[in-house]
Amino acid sequence: MNAPIRVLIHGASGRMGQTLLRLMAEQPSLTLAAAVAPPVAETGLLGQPFHPVAELDAAPDFDVAIDFSLPVAFDGILALCAKRRTAFVSGTTGLASQQRAVLQAASVQIPVLWASNFSLGVAVLEDLVERAARTLSGWDCDIVESHHTRKLDAPSGTALTLGAAAGRGGADPRYASLRAGDIVGEHLVQFAGQGERIELIHRATNRDIFARGALHAAARLAGRDPGAYRLRDLLD
Template sequence: MTSSLRLAINGASGRMGHELLQRVRVDHRFELARVVVAPGSEHDGASLPGTSLHYAHDWREAPVLDVVVDFSGPDGLAAALDYCFERGVALVTGTTGLDAALTQRLAMAATRIPLLRAANFSLGVAVLSRLLREASAALRDWDLEIVEAHHGRKEDAPSGTALALGEVAAAARGTTLERDAVYAREGRTGARRHGEIGFAVVRGGDIVGEHQALLIGQGERVELGHRATDRSIFARGALEAAHWLAGKSPGAYDLDMMLAERSAR
């Protein structure tokens, strides 16, 4: 693998896109080769300061790439996926809120390209997920609640990260969120059902992202948590994933695989 990978950022005008642009400028492992925004974006066609690039709203005339990093939306991800699938380009995506059809398309694409998905690209959250998997399996009869907090502008709830943590815990206990998740409690709900995985949501201010898993037993509890104070950690994790993924064989990858490979060295 060459020391300089040709990288495209999809969703370049969003908060994560902005962080990625800031970091990739000083990351000499990459050559920024394409910046894509949504059709109708005010950035479409504008020049990217300090470079010879212009923001584009599609993948026509895109150069040869090694890897695409996507933080856009379902429509933007679908367009990037088409490009990567047709040209065999590695894809790293943090886009959430996908429907079943797009999720299935991603799974199919992983038979042809290396594809890494994560709801959260914090390496700390990746470690939290590992710890929660082990704790949920070891303490499978304890009650489990997942609490997440984000800024007031966030539109989805629970967060993709909270759901991903819940899925990890559910799998460790041999169940699913479809069966055991509880997303809201109000009024006289009755006693807590054994095996429930509860979710609670906080929205306000400028909270970057906080996730806490509470495993609650009789007379004791285990608290596992992660607090993000700087959005740049997600961009840093995404670029680490992009560098690791480029050149891999086709397949579905995640951050846990990356961490496992690193820890085995």
């Protein structure tokens, strides 16, 4: 039997980090190597192998890091993964163009994956959108995204990712955003032609899906050859 994959969770005191810690028990192929968070968050990580940010270099051995932190903390964990030749999975948003360039450069040394959305269903939807756009040349393409009233950015990062997929297929997507109630996330991609239309829809009803997707990615990225991977590359 293979040994469990050792995971370091970076940003462990945040909402996604706490969800990752809670759901690790569902993944027998994974084991927690360390939970990394700012020192002030230590009380929220009782029972975990805790390492404050200041001691990042002192973290124990790990096979893959899952990063849901802030741009200010992103560089340190990526550098540690490059130094130790371990896989890197990140959903940290708001990265500067220089940070994205460093991430791309790191992919020459280690396997890396950055995604705006870790839903496995959205990864499949992205592939379907690109295929539909390529096949339905000349059709109108519209993306409608709906989220809770507290979400400030619009269009959502996921909508833009789907739009990029449509663009790769040759479409010119238009966007519409709705903010209502406590909607976790809904994305509709519509292709309309003369007398017919196709609607591709993904609805998220629980935020746990994003943590489960990140754990899925970590389990499949660890030990891979260096490169920049997409979530859809790791679905099998």
